[in-house]
Amino acid sequence: MNLVTAEEIRPDQSLDITGETCPMTFVRTRLALDRMQPGQVLHLALKGEEPRRNVPRTAAEQGHAVLSATEAPDGVLLLLIRKKA
Numbered sequence: 001m002n003l004v005t006a007e008e009i010r011p012d013q014s015l016d017i018t019g020e021t022c023p024m025t026f027v028r029t030r031l032a033l034d035r036m037q038p039g040q041v042l043h044l045a046l047k048g049e050e051p052r053r054n055v056p057r058t059a060a061e062q063g064h065a066v067l068s069a070t071e072a073p074d075g076v077l078l079l080l081i082r083k084k085a
Contacts, residue, residue, distance in 0.1 A: 011043035
């Protein structure tokens with residue numbers, strides 16, 4: 001799912017949760033999104049099978065837009081998430 005690249009969108013905030021496990025991965029993501037203004041973009045780095053499945057799905061279920069998901073060579077998934085309006 002590569003809709004846009006990080007070069008095309010300038011994230012407003014970045015969050016590295018590669019050291020976290022579920023459910024803390026989405027708790028940290030949600031807290032970051034809650035502190036942002038509507039329409040702002042979060043650049044998120046995460047690792048692990050469960051967070052890869054759950055974080056993008058849960059963000060979308062809550063109305064946020066997953067703009068891109070890019071696989072990094074080290075197994076990290078990089079997401080761009082736009083906070084819902």
